[in-house]
Amino acid sequence: DIVMTQTPLSSPVTLGQPASISCRSSQSLIHSDGDTYLSWLQQRPGQPPRLLIYKISNRFSGVPDRFSGSGAGTDFTLKISRVEAEDVGIYYCMQAAQFPFTFGQGTNLEIK
Amino acid sequence: QGQLVESGGGVVQPGRSLRLSCAASGFTFSSHGMHWVRQAPGKGLEWVALIWFDGSKQYYTDSVKGRFIISRDNSKSTVYLQMNSLRADDTAVYYCARYLGLLLTLDIWGQGTTVTVSS
Numbered sequence: 001d002i003v004m005t006q007t008p009l010s011s012p013v014t015l016g017q018p019a020s021i022s023c024r025s026s027q028s029l030i031h032s033d034g035d036t037y038l039s040w041l042q043q044r045p046g047q048p049p050r051l052l053i054y055k056i057s058n059r060f061s062g063v064p065d066r067f068s069g070s071g072a073g074t075d076f077t078l079k080i081s082r083v084e085a086e087d088v089g090i091y092y093c094m095q096a097a098q099f100p101f102t103f104g105q106g107t108n109l110e111i112k
Numbered sequence: 113q114g115q116l117v118e119s120g121g122g123v124v125q126p127g128r129s130l131r132l133s134c135a136a137s138g139f140t141f142s143s144h145g146m147h148w149v150r151q152a153p154g155k156g157l158e159w160v161a162l163i164w165f166d167g168s169k170q171y172y173t174d175s176v177k178g179r180f181i182i183s184r185d186n187s188k189s190t191v192y193l194q195m196n197s198l199r200a201d202d203t204a205v206y207y208c209a210r211y212l213g214l215l216l217t218l219d220i221w222g223q224g225t226t227v228t229v230s231s
Contacts, residue, residue, distance in 0.1 A: 001174075031216070035216075037216040037217070039217045041218075043157075048222060049157060049207070049218075050221070051217060051221075054212070054215050054216075055215060055217075060219065090156075092157055094157075094159075094217075094218075096216035096217060097216075099162075099171045100172075100173045100174070101159040101162075102159065103157040104156070105156050106156045106157070
């Protein structure tokens with residue numbers, strides 16, 4: 001199975017400041033079709049997960065443009081340009097390059 | 113937009129069975145694969161199973177193979193998870209999620225249903 005490792009596991013951030021979360025996969029996430037299927041999801045307290053980013057860097061419908069994704073191969077990053085109070089929650093990367101799909105451990109974004 | 117509503121969770125003894133349902137609305141259910149993902153108390157997300165849009169293929173995580181069965185009824189816009197031989201480590205909130213097959217991601221999630229396996 002592909003292991004997804006996120007850092008940091010906890011990220012205290014000041015409102016209005018940037019935040020960055022890294023995700024590293026144990027194998028390349030380049031699918032046989034040439035695309036890289038790495039997604040980012042947000043889980044606010046008491047809520048189900050919500051899709052933020054798909055295929056490394058594509059923002060899903062309705063996701064604010066302060067969220068951005070980047071990376072390639074085995075190293076990926078989610079950035080929030082200016083953290084807002086509503087961004088508090090746990091962020092997960094997820095790979096769909098091969099079965100079983102796997103998630104990172106989650107990064108807890110909290111406000112300082 | 114689409115909505116997913118899970119049901120069927122509860123408290124069950126180890127070794128017993130439970131069937132979860134996930135009712136879809138607001139989109140063409142028969143055009144999409146469907147997943148089950150679970151989250152143990154205080155833990156992260158764990159992918160459980162996927163069924164193809166037409167039910168022709170199913171995939172499972174190793175820990176549930178041979179015990180869980182994912183199925184669907186497109187006439188009812190519902191996906192199911194039959195869980196047999198339940199164990200304590202199956203205790204979790206179970207989410208169903210829609211599969212965007214072309215993008216290989218999960219874009220719509222239900223609110224989840226809680227399964228507790230305990231004697």
